[in-house]
Amino acid sequence: MDFTLSEEQLMIQQAAKDFAQNELLPGVIERDETQTFPWELVQKMGELGFMGMMVNEKYGGSGLGTLSYVLAMEELSKIDASASVMVSVNNSLVCWGLETYGTEEQKEKYLTRLATGEIIGAFCLSEPEAGSDATSQKTTAIDKGDHYLLNGTKNWITNGNIAEVYLVIARTDREKGHRGINALIVEKGMEGFDIGPKENKLGIRGSDTHSLMFNDVKVPKENRIGEDGFGFKFAMKTLAGGRIGIAAQALGIAAGAYELALKYSKERKAFGTEIANHQAIAFKLADMHTKIQAARNLVYQSAWDKDNGNDYTLSGAMAKLYASEVAMETAIEAVQIHGGNGFVKDYHVERFMRDAKITQIYEGTSEIQKIVISRSILTD
């Protein structure tokens, strides 16, 4: 594997870094406090091509590979993980799912607008009683001939209120187990579709997380993705790639926290010298740097697997598992290195610590990644 970045990849990385510094950094603390994210920033990310990075240009996307996508994700996440989760869900769950498994009509109608950032999408799998155990879907999509009648509740949905298009996983036939589940495209404003209040979260507070309620929503048959009963596999295949995006987000959180800790340790003095000169701090920085590089290698490898047509379920799960652990550890150590200053919001690292936690939970908890990894190595 040669991870020397091409001119194009370096340009994308730089564009994401500049955008993060110039547009995301101002106001990031206020957005975290007020749990807001202005739509203008989503539009700007769309204009830069970040909302449909891997989508073919004929559908309005940037036509880039997964490696370019993770480079952008890392840079955005170094500053604002709330922004990057919106990018990740739209790119790897919604756009990728539609482009790979949608019909031509679905792509024309939805993907072209999602890939440019004109609108954004949400991926709706989790339920009050079906988080990790994703086959236990209680939401039903009953076949009524020319449409499905959708009923149920979805929880913790990223982009819950700002999205226009929702990919909803629901059960059509209980007898058939996971083969009785479908994935449906639901539009905001469909009769019987209601959005619950915004969740008041520990981290990624700028991102828009809601419950969704479906009460006799009529979803046209042409909005089903794939064959009847393909919904669970659709969710699993989509999440396998989504996990690479979240791994890159975790990597960015770790790298962002580390960079702040490194800078601070060269400025802050204690016992007559910069704290970086104390081995207690220098060793922490050495550990952080090593683990971040190891996480980066796993993230790049899983992106490379996806770009080269290899199976990426295992490498994506390993990348997410490890990078999210490194994000959490690094952010905690960055707060420690900042001492009292680390505990106040102006220094950013406490936000990284809160934001890091969700990377160990969403798109499959660390425990779920270990199920995926152990099943893979035990069946090989």
Ligand code: CAA
């Ligand atoms: N690719 C293709 N097919 C897959 C697959 C994959 N990666 N993983 C499983 N499948 C298939 C299996 O082959 C099987 O099909 P067959 O019977 O035809 O062989 C079928 O799916 C069922 O698989 P399992 O028997 O392995 O199912 P399980 O009940 O044991 O569950 C699991 C497996 C890995 C634990 C799964 O339930 C899982 O991933 N859970 C976590 C769900 C998750 O990630 N939720 C996150 C919510 S989305 C989110 O967070 C988005 C956001 O807003 C940020």
